[in-house]
Amino acid sequence: MIRHHPAEASLIACAAGTMPTAHARVIEVHAARCPVCAAGLRAAEAAGGALLDALAPAPMAPDALARALARLDTAAPEPAHRAPAFDLAALASGRWRRVAPGIAMMKLLPRDATDSRLDLIRVAPGRALLTHGHTGPERTCVLTGAFADGSGLYAAGDCVEADAALDHAPRALPGEDCVCLIATTHHLRPHGWLGRLVRPLLGM
Ligand SMILES: [Zn+2]
Structure with a gap:
């Protein structure tokens, strides 16, 4: 639900x-x-x-x-649900890139003129991203699995909107891989030396 x-x-x-x-x-x-x-x-x-x-x-x-x-x-009959304007399955046929243990990313749309990009991120059950903030808006749609952060619990289908004020460390819940479609504008703002070290790897 x-x-x-x-x-x-x-x-x-x-x-x-x-x-x-x-x-x-x-x-x-x-x-x-x-x-x-x-x-x-x-x-x-x-x-x-x-x-x-x-x-x-x-x-x-x-x-x-x-x-x-x-x-x-x-006129064609109106579909019951609005179909996405693009074919996610086709777009997501690229290569997963491992960025940390249990965490992989796939680039879908490169950074554009608005400094926004679209990626898939896959997090193994129980794995967490490093605590980070944002320098611009972030929008996420959970495709499979679920994750939680300080602000709540998000499962398949949920859409999460975060602004620059949110600091969080999303953790995938036990069970299956959590795969999310994620749009970010500007860059993530990692906390601590490890985050700063890892950020160039993420490219975010
Ligand atoms: Zn809705």
């Missing part, structure tokens, strides 16, 4: 296309598993479209109504 969702403002930014691609991907993957957020995204998209229509009145072509009606006839 999904317990953690992106904020409403995040759904709106995702629908409006004003969010870095890496972060939007995390929300889309969550929404593909979460009917509540899928509906929220559709509502935000519809509201955005209505707003644009209101802002920019344009003269209608004489045959606009006929064409709109024709489109209705051929």
Whole structure:
């Protein structure tokens, strides 16, 4: 059961296309598993479209109504869940890179102009990441397994949003590997000499 969702403002930014691609991907993957957020995204998209229509009145072509009606006839039925705008399985066919005992990463989207990147991270049961903070927002969607940090417990499907204020040391729960889709902007801020030593390995 999904317990953690992106904020409403995040759904709106995702629908409006004003969010870095890496972060939007995390929300889309969550929404593909979460009917509540899928509906929220559709509502935000519809509201955005209505707003644009209101802002920019344009003269209608004489045959606009006929064409709109024709489109209705051929329109595909709305899927029950919003499908992700990209194929995660295909994207995730890359190579796992071991970054620490029990921890591996796969780069999905390289750092872009907004200084954001998208990665998969796989943490063996019981393993923890070093305590770290952030210098920008971080969004995570749990794909398999579960992890906990000081702020809560997150299981498959959950979406976790963290800002620069959060310091945490996520630990995978016993059972299966915890695989997460994670978007980060700017860099992690590791604590202690070990973290500073490891950060270049993570590339984050
Ligand atoms: Zn949701």
